[in-house]
Amino acid sequence: MPVLVITGTGTEVGKTVATAAVAAAAVAAGRSVAVLKPAQTGVGPDERGDADEIARLAGDVTARELARYPEPLAPATAALRAGLAPVRPHEVAEAAAKLATEHDLVLVEGAGGLLVRFDADGGTLADAASLLGAPVLVVVTAGLGTLNTTELTARELRTRGLDLLGVVIGSWPAEPDLACRCNVTDLPETAGAPLLGALPEAAGALPPPAFRSLAPTWLAPRLDGTWNASAFTGREAPAPFTGGGA
Template sequence: MRTMIVSGTGTDVGKTVVTAAVAALAAEAGDRVVVLKPAQTGIGPGEPGDLAEVTRLAGPHVATRELARYPEPLAPATAARRSGLPPLRVADITTAVAEIEAAGADLLVVEGAGGLLVRLNDDGETLADVAAALGAPVLVVASAGLGVLNTAALTAEALAGRGLTHLGQVVGAYPEEPDLAERTNLADLPAVTGAPLLGVLPGGLGDADPRRFLTTARCGLHPVLGGQWVPPLP
């Protein structure tokens, strides 16, 4: 089973859309795909969360699994502490991954909450620890605008310092009329991170119907991720 971790340079950068896009392309190619959301925050019991969005966009052939849910929109460690619910641990995630692999999945996409070093619990475990435990590469979803070069470089440095594989980065919500920073960031992101740009998806893609979503995903993601996108020349 191939496993990929999806993290971000921050919150609201398009991680769920990118996760759904990777899953949709893999499912179209015939893979048995599972999307795992270890911790969902800011959503109450019974309410649709990120995995409902993945299902809507990628289709019912992509299986999903959520391990922990906390009602307040906070880091998982803080949300668990405040709710009185059990915190999520790396061991919980590795156990779930083993079960998913035993069930016969071809591709597992693990979508994190926020950035790479957001705490899962008060012991300080993070998504980086999950990546290390699974030996899985990390795909970083980046915002488009001013300030992303710093957060992307810090994320790349954290990955390198832990000996983790930085698969590359995808800009998760690129505006229709980009400003100067958004245009130049496409060339600068690989330079400051040392990792390739593997796609650019347009803002608002989460509102697309499944057919348009799949077509846009194919046009917006690199062949490494199952698409046909070609990086712009420097």
């Protein structure tokens, strides 16, 4: 798995922090890691982007951006409004393939969801993954609505013949509600792929040394971690309803 594409079911699902955790776990396992952010939006020229944040949290990783646009919009729209060249899927694939010749693992972090457009021709992260022949990791939310967005993403990956490696919950609340506790058991069936981790909420606010130390405990062995899905699911599953009916 020299290249792993990481997408989310939408924005603000914890994708960047999850990518940092995957990177940190791989580094802890002795692998050299590069992180590629094809299109960074919503930051100025001198501001830190997602790739920089991943490097800050994960430690010794190579961080690279292909393009950045100042407005917090989909990359195609942000590029058009800024009068800048868009990123094309083949450019993403070429950059990731080059990094893969120099690193054990390359993580390609998308912007928002799988089908967010990079350019006016409709190129997406899914197209880049197809060109690379790379598996895709999907970062999902824990609460109400996640089953729908997860299944839609999984169906699109299957339609395109892409390998869905698994799903990771980007932010697991300290006090999960009923929906969260049910979803954690339903997500693997909905996705048709294993649950490969769950990051605690506010994980990205941890000091980097603590983040790097704990990251492997949030991820399954497939992602160089020690997290056990069966144990987590059993512990967090809701108690059965025992009330009577009217």
